[in-house]
Amino acid sequence: MTSRPATMAEKLLSRAAGRPVRAGEVVVCEVDAAMGTDGSVPMALDYLRQISDGPLPAPARREKLFFAMDHYGGLSGERALALQQTARGYARLHGIALFEVGEGIGHQLMIERGHVLPGRLVVAADSHAVSYGALNAFGTGIGSSDFAGVLACGQVWLKVPASLRVELTGQLRAGVSAKDVALTLARRLGADGAGYLALEFGGPGLAHLDMDDRILLANMSVEMGAKAGLFPFDACTRAFLAQRTADDFQPVAADEGAGYSGTLALDLGDVVPQVALPHRVDNVQDLAGTAEVPVDLVYLGTCTGGRAKDYREALDVLRAGGGVAPGVTLVVTPASESIRAELEQQGLLEEFRAFGATVQAPGCGACCGTCGSAPAGGVRVVSTANRNFKGRMGNAQAEIFLASPRSCAQAAVRGTLGAGEAA
Amino acid sequence: MNPGRARVLGDDVNTDYIISSRRKKDSLDPQVLRHYLLEDLAPAFAASVQPGDILVAGRNFGCGSAMEVAVTVVRGAGIQAVVARSFARTYWRNAVNNGLLALTADTHGIAEGARLDIEVDGQGARIRVDGGRIIEAEPLPEFVLAMREAGGLLPYLRAHGRLM
Numbered sequence: 166m167t168s169r170p171a172t173m174a175e176k177l178l179s180r181a182a183g184r185p186v187r188a189g190e191v192v193v194c195e196v197d198a199a200m201g202t203d204g205s206v207p208m209a210l211d212y213l214r215q216i217s218d219g220p221l222p223a224p225a226r227r228e229k230l231f232f233a234m235d236h237y238g239g240l241s242g243e244r245a246l247a248l249q250q251t252a253r254g255y256a257r258l259h260g261i262a263l264f265e266v267g268e269g270i271g272h273q274l275m276i277e278r279g280h281v282l283p284g285r286l287v288v289a290a291d292s293h294a295v296s297y298g299a300l301n302a303f304g305t306g307i308g309s310s311d312f313a314g315v316l317a318c319g320q321v322w323l324k325v326p327a328s329l330r331v332e333l334t335g336q337l338r339a340g341v342s343a344k345d346v347a348l349t350l351a352r353r354l355g356a357d358g359a360g361y362l363a364l365e366f367g368g369p370g371l372a373h374l375d376m377d378d379r380i381l382l383a384n385m386s387v388e389m390g391a392k393a394g395l396f397p398f399d400a401c402t403r404a405f406l407a408q409r410t411a412d413d414f415q416p417v418a419a420d421e422g423a424g425y426s427g428t429l430a431l432d433l434g435d436v437v438p439q440v441a442l443p444h445r446v447d448n449v450q451d452l453a454g455t456a457e458v459p460v461d462l463v464y465l466g467t468c469t470g471g472r473a474k475d476y477r478e479a480l481d482v483l484r485a486g487g488g489v490a491p492g493v494t495l496v497v498t499p500a501s502e503s504i505r506a507e508l509e510q511q512g513l514l515e516e517f518r519a520f521g522a523t524v525q526a527p528g529c530g531a532c533c534g535t536c537g538s539a540p541a542g543g544v545r546v547v548s549t550a551n552r553n554f555k556g557r558m559g560n561a562q563a564e565i566f567l568a569s570p571r572s573c574a575q576a577a578v579r580g581t582l583g584a585g586e587a588a
Numbered sequence: 589m590n591p592g593r594a595r596v597l598g599d600d601v602n603t604d605y606i607i608s609s610r611r612k613k614d615s616l617d618p619q620v621l622r623h624y625l626l627e628d629l630a631p632a633f634a635a636s637v638q639p640g641d642i643l644v645a646g647r648n649f650g651c652g653s654a655m656e657v658a659v660t661v662v663r664g665a666g667i668q669a670v671v672a673r674s675f676a677r678t679y680w681r682n683a684v685n686n687g688l689l690a691l692t693a694d695t696h697g698i699a700e701g702a703r704l705d706i707e708v709d710g711q712g713a714r715i716r717v718d719g720g721r722i723i724e725a726e727p728l729p730e731f732v733l734a735m736r737e738a739g740g741l742l743p744y745l746r747a748h749g750r751l752m
Contacts, residue, residue, distance in 0.1 A: 191729040193752035204609075208616050208656055215742040237613060245613035292654040292678060306678050308656035310685035310741045320751040322731060324677075356600050357648035361677055390648060392677050445600065533609045533653070552652060554604045556628040561608075 170420035172328040173395045174363035177303035177417055181286035188327040188424075197285035197302075198229050199315045200271045203245075204236035204535065205290035205308070206252040212313035223259050226319040231280065232256045233264040233271025235528045238536035245535065269501025269527040272296045272468045276380065277501060279410030283398045284417050288312075288321055293468050293551070295387045298363075299379035300406070301398040301416045306387065326392045327426040328363045328419075333370030335434035342478065343378035344470060344549065344569035346431070347385035348439035352449035353429065360390035362426060365419060367397060370433045376405045377474045384469050385551050388446040440582065441567035444555040452572055455583035460566075461544040463489075463577040464558075466498030466525075467532045470549025470570055473504050479574035480516055486578030488520045495522040495577050496538055498530035534559025547576040589689075592642035592668055594702040594717075595633075596695075597626075599646035603658035603679065605629040606650065612657045618664020621657055625665050639666035642706070644698045646672065650679020659686050669706055671695055671715060671725065684732050685741035691715070693725035708736075 171179070172188070179186045181194035201209055213221055224230055232252050237245040249266075256263040264274050272293050274280075281287050283301035288294055290312035297304025311321055331350070337343075350364075364386045366379075374382070379396050386394025396402070398416030406414075438452040465471070465479055476497065489495050497517050499505040505527050508514045514524055523538070530537035532550045534557060540546050542562030553565035566582060576582040611624045625634040643649075643662065649672035650658060659682040662670065669689035673696075683690035689706070691713050698704070698717055705716040710733060713725035728736070738744035745751070 191731045193731075204612070204655065211616065212742050216746050241613050244615065248613070248616070290654065292652065306654040308654050308659070308678060308682040308685065310656060310682065314685075314741055314745055314751065317745050318750040322681075322735075322751055324729070356651055357674060357676070360648065360674055390651065390676060533604075535609050535613050552602075552604075554602050554652060556608050556610075557604055559608075559610045561628040 170422040170424070172363070172423045172425065173365050173397070173417055173419045174303065174326050174328050174393060177284065177286065178323060178325050180284060181303065186325050188325050190325045191322060192325060193320050193322050194286055195319055196229065196288050196315055196321055198231065198280050198287045199312065200231040200233060200275050200289035200294070201312045202236050202271050202291050203234045203249040203252050205312060206232055207248040208309035209290060209312040209316065210251060210255055212310045213316055216317055221255065222317060224261065224316045227259050227261050229319065230261045231264065231271065231275060232261055233274060234266045235264065235270045236533065236535045238266055238526065238528060241536045267502060267526045267528065270468045270529055273500040276300065277409065277503060279406065282406070282410065282412060282414040283402060284415040288315065292387050293384055295391065295394050296380050296384040296468060298383035298386070298394040299376060299396050301396055301402055303393055303395070304383070305393050324361070326361055326363045328365045329359055330425045330428045331364050331366045332368040332428055332430045333366060333433055334368050335370055335432040336373045337433045337436060340571060341436050341438060342569040342571060343374065343381040345436050345439045346433065347382055348441055348449045348567065349431065349436050351385070351388055351441065351447045352439065354389040356388065356445065356447045357390040359386065362391055363393040363395055364391045365395045371396070371399065373433065376401055377472050381469055388551055438569060438572050440572065441553055443553055443564040443566065446552055446567065452568065452583070457581050457583040458545060460493060460547050460576045460580060460582050462494045462496065462540050462546045463573050464496050464531055464546055464548040464550065465570060465573060466500065466530045467550040468500055469551040471498060471500030471504065473507050475549060475570040476508055476513060479570040480513055482571050482574035483520050483578060486575070489577045490580030493577050493580050495520065496525060496531065497522045498525040498537060499527045502527050531558050533557060547573050547582055549573055589668065589706045589708070590640055591703050591705045592640045593638065594644045594698050594700060594704050595641050596698060596700045597643060597645040600648045600651055601629065601645055602652035603650055603655055604652055606658040607661045609653065609655065612655065616657060618660045621661040622665040625661055634665070637665045637667065641667050642704050643667055643670040644695050645670065646695065647674045649675050651676035654678040656682045659683050659688055663688050684735060687736060687740040691725040693723050
């Protein structure tokens with residue numbers, strides 16, 4: 166390494182490139198792990214076919230690969246199932262680790278099963294690979310052609326991003342969650358405010374954010390255009406990994422005096438419940454100041470808001486409010502089978518069912534309109550997901566609002582979202 | 589490059605708008621998907637595309653999902669280049685990998701239907717609008733030019749075996 170102080174992003178990519186690299190350079194990196202989904206792998210195999218004549222080449226480093234069958238399910242249609250079968254066939258032939266339908270969302274499984282380690286470069290052919298940054302890894306999304314490149318040679322080309330430091334102080338107030346922080350950042354930065362940048366989270370406020378909070382913040386960094394959302398390694402990371410892996414790893418820390426493109430300071434204690442209005446993730450307002458609108462569907466799930474803590478917080482609100490308002494459909498789709506099992510064992514899923522919720526199999530669910538239940542035309546959805554683009558959930562005539570699990574549950578209780586919310 | 593007709597879009601055109609996720613579960617074939625290009629944003633757009641058209645967009649073109657059909661459908665529709673004030677990073681890299689020219693330039697003032705002449709070389713890229721003013725685009729990194737020369741990432745890998 167050179168003596169010039171480096172950011173976390175520069176250090177992580179220097180390690181992956183095998184030489185000191187700086188923001189702005191285009192470099193070739195060896196990936197430590199790569200995940201593809203049923204939404205991206207079939208197309209990657211089409212690309213791989215272009216590399217050589219004859220049968221599909223075997224992967225260069227099968228032990229680093231993971232295929233997740235998370236975007237499609239039994240009701241996604243015959244053609245989606247055929248695409249999935251193509252991915253499954255290649256995985257079986259070459260001994261690639263496969264997360265089956267119902268096991269959960271690939272990103273969640275990569276994290277909870279210890280495949281994402283500090284100091285590593287972990288890519289996935291899905292934009293929410295940025296989630297891995299919570300664990301002090303460089304996690305970033307790639308397309309199917311890049312994934313084919315990883316299959317072929319284990320490498321990926323990357324432009325080393327400059328970093329924007331997000332300096333967190335203070336502590337979240339009761340009733341406010343990491344989702345509200347993510348929406349606050351989207352509101353302040355805009356949908357491209359972190360374009361081609363890594364967000365590097367730091368500051369004393371981190372001590373009050375648990376791993377679920379960090380995964381959520383890293384996950385939504387891409388909604389501001391970020392290439393990665395990186396967290397330093399600390400006792401929280403160590404404790405999380407202790408239960409998941411025995412492998413060695415080398416965390417990275419930004420150097421004192423590293424150069425940032427800027428600093429965004431945020432006192433967590435100033436954050437209040439937020440809501441993103443249709444059809445933009447950065448169309449964010451204080452929930453308390455939003456005009457009241459009726460709600461038809463409340464969706465609790467996704468790689469953003471489908472972890473056990475999210476459901477506990479939502480349940481607290483449902484219990485306090487006495488249940489779901491007439492006419493509101495509540496859908497629960499845990500991010501993984503282990504989360505589903507934990508909720509089941511603790512009797513929480515039974516509570517959701519008693520409130521009339523529909524509990525769907527773990528996976529991407531209704532998030533991007535490729536499996537799970539799609540909203541009907543004219544339906545207004547309040548969701549714990551990360552995107553509210555028109556048509557996102559499979560129907561361009563539906564409206565999607567994004568909020569925290571608590572705020573979503575509050576909308577389910579009242580049958581409305583907005584004005585009249587407790588401050 | 590042949591002159592092309594400008595097709596002007598706004599800011600933050602996300603990949604779900606370029607091609608809905610629900611379409612790609614039925615087919616990955618760009619010749620099928622091209623009929624649904626921008627369907628949720630501009631339902632009449634797909635039918636109006638002519639070969640050689642050039643998409644001209646504002647900020648953050650291709651934000652959202654990393655799905656690559658959002659690039660292959662644009663190519664499949666016969667669009668030869670996308671010029672935007674800025675790109676979402678996965679869209680830009682997918683474009684590079686697929687040999688779709690994605691230029692970053694100040695697109696203010698380019699009108700729908702304007703005739704665009706694009707010239708790319710090692711020094712950079714220039715866009716001439718209606719035979720008159722010239723807009724300088726951001727130069728493409730060397731590695732990207734090498735990939736473009738090869739025809740995209742996979743042809744590059746076929747020729748070289750590895751990236752480096």
